Amino acid sequence: MTLALYVRRDSVVHRLPAGAKLLGLGVLAVTLFWLPTLTAAGAALAGVLVVGSVVARLPVAVLARQARAVRWWLLALLVVHAVTTELLTGVHVALRLLTLVLAAAVVTATTRVSEMVAVIERLCAPLQLVGVRPARVGLAVTLALRFIPVLTERADRIRAAQAARGGSARGVRALRTTVAPLLVQALQMAHDVSEALDARGADVEPPPRVAWRRS
Numbered sequence: 001m002t003l004a005l006y007v008r009r010d011s012v013v014h015r016l017p018a019g020a021k022l023l024g025l026g027v028l029a030v031t032l033f034w035l036p037t038l039t040a041a042g043a044a045l046a047g048v049l050v051v052g053s054v055v056a057r058l059p060v061a062v063l064a065r066q067a068r069a070v071r072w073w074l075l076a077l078l079v080v081h082a083v084t085t086e087l088l089t090g091v092h093v094a095l096r097l098l099t100l101v102l103a104a105a106v107v108t109a110t111t112r113v114s115e116m117v118a119v120i121e122r123l124c125a126p127l128q129l130v131g132v133r134p135a136r137v138g139l140a141v142t143l144a145l146r147f148i149p150v151l152t153e154r155a156d157r158i159r160a161a162q163a164a165r166g167g168s169a170r171g172v173r174a175l176r177t178t179v180a181p182l183l184v185q186a187l188q189m190a191h192d193v194s195e196a197l198d199a200r201g202a203d204v205e206p207p208p209r210v211a212w213r214r215s
Contacts, residue, residue: 005108005109005113006108006109006110006111006112006113007058007059007062007109007110009056009057009058009110011055011056011057011110012055012056013051013055013056013106013110014056014110014111016110017115018111018112018115018116018118018119019119021107021110021111022107022116022119024107025103025104025107028044028048028099028100028103029100031044032044032096032099032100033096036092037092038088038091038092038095041092041095041096041099042095044096044099045095045098045099045102048099048102048103048106049063049102051106052102052105052106052109056106056109056110058106058109058110062105062109063102063105063106066101066102066105067098067101067102069101069152070097070098070101073097074094074097074098077090077093077094077097078090078091078094081093113142116141117138117141117142118138120134120137120138120141121134121135121137121138122134124137124138143193147186147189150189151182151186154182154185154186155178155182158178158181158182159178162178
């Protein structure tokens with residue numbers, strides 16, 4: 001059973017249009033880089049947590065799961081900046097990344113995938129002039145969004161299977177023993193999806209429109 005991105009709730013955030021939420025996410029990202037201060041990053045993170053847990057009434061586990069997914073990246077940023085620059089800079093960068101990750105999680109948890117794809121297809125509509133098909137872009141985004149929870153679930157299954165066999169590796173070795181089988185499964189899923197799309201004619205160009213004239 002795959003994990004769902006959308007969390008059903010009756011809140012103001014859920015009722016907002018998908019375009020408005022995506023625009024807000026973009027404005028937040030620009031603001032975080034426009035105001036490069038630790039205070040701004042901390043305030044933005046607190047605001048995202050309030051919007052997600054209080055206004056949108058999302059379960060704390062949803063946001064915590066997203067934070068756990070990037071915890072090693074955050075730790076790596078802290079270590080790199082502590083060695084190359086200073087620890088405070090690493091804290092600032094880590095806070096900024098965590099804020100954007102959690103904000104994106106709030107958007108995806110309060111917006112249906114179909115609504116986000118519809119917005120993206122409307123934004124890509126002008127690209128038809130240069131041969132880009134908005135429907136194909138929307139399909140790519142849909143597949144990417146659906147693959148995220150599926151891969152997360154597969155990783156959990158691999159770790160559970162290894163634990164059941166007595167494998168209690170930690171650190172880099174545990175990461176290696178999880179990434180290898182997960183990569184194989186991801187490639188297999190990608191191959192299966194591509195074959196299914198080919199069988200349904202997803203790569204077939206639509207016939208040109210013919211303008212009929214009345215005689």
